Amino acid sequence: MRVEYDASANMAYIYLLDRIGPGEAVQQVVAGEDTMALLDLDSQGRLLGIEVFDARRRLHPALLDSAEHIG
Known part of the structure; x- marks a missing residue:
């Protein structure tokens, strides 16, 4: 598991x-009533990754500190 964070x-x-290969994530599922995250699934319905919106509020600070910072 690895985490990328765009502050x-x-x-x-x-x-x-x-690594998630190009085209491997074929479905996105909205998680949370206020779209807190998108779940990326493969063709078999297996969870590949999670895109988290408003990350500073939703994720533990230690996780964001240890994340690969992008952007």
Whole structure:
């Protein structure tokens, strides 16, 4: 598992695999009533990664501190 964090957009992506190949995520499912996250699934319905909106509010600060910072 690895985490990328874009502070300027306040978005994080949690990779449950080391790498998600192009076209591997074929479905996105909205998680939370106020669209707190998008779940990326493969063709078999397996969870590949999680895109988290408003990451500073929704994720633990230690996780964001240890994340790969992008953007």
